[in-house]
Amino acid sequence: MHKDKEGIYAAVYDVVRCIPSGRVTSYGAIAAAIGAASGARLVGYAMNFSHNETPPVPAHRVVNSKGLLTGKFHFSPPELMAELLEAEGINVTDNKVQNFAAVFWNPLTELDINRVA
Secondary structure, X not given: OOOOHHHHHHHHHHHHOOOOOOOEEXXXXXXXXXXXXXXXXXXXXXXXXOOOOOOOOOHHHEEOOOOEOOOHHHOOOOOHHHHHHHHXXXXXXXXXXXXXXXXXXXXXXXXXXXXHO
């Protein structure tokens, strides 16, 4: 795991950039993928600062462990997060991803973590 904030954020952004369109993952799943199993909140902080990164970070694809759009208030307007997900074919109702298990993307199983970490 990276120890400095910039390195941690860069690792988070690398994982988030791998999430395919039409899929979502959770803050905790990303934290586990970068070796910070209890770092879900840290991943949330990274997402808050990701909106001007190059290349872009699809922060709208990161939700909480229940599929809730808890990061929506960091989008302008807040409805944008759901709109971006819906444009990718993800059904969102009452700020929650529907059929969450079917669209969940787990970086631990989808990526070769030895290369990411």
